[in-house]
Amino acid sequence: MSTARHSTSAELLDPPRRCPDLDVRDLEKRTRLMRIVTRLIAVSDLGCRDIARRAGLPAQKISDLLAGRLEHLSLDELRLVYHTIDPDGAL
Secondary structure (H helix, E strand, C coil), X not given: CCCCCCCHHHHHHCCCCCCHHHCHHHHHHHHHHHHXXXXXXXXXXXXXXXXXXXXXXXXXXXXXXXXXXXXXXXXXXHHHHHXXXXXXXXX
16 A cells, blocks of 8 residues: 555645745845844844834844844845945945
């Protein structure tokens, strides 16, 4: 007796292969930028709420960033936070 299952129901739940959220290059860029931004936040004199206010983002986005929830932030939002903390940064 075979234990293999027919996978059609699983395929319906899986996101399409060309989903923008699964773009490896985008994920790598966001991951690198997340590391840079979290380090800047750690050494900054600004609080998370102040950074969020200056960037025009909800404070929850900064909390998500610091908690490593990268999927909640876009590359543009990460760049915005970076330039909020380090306006002269070369990104």
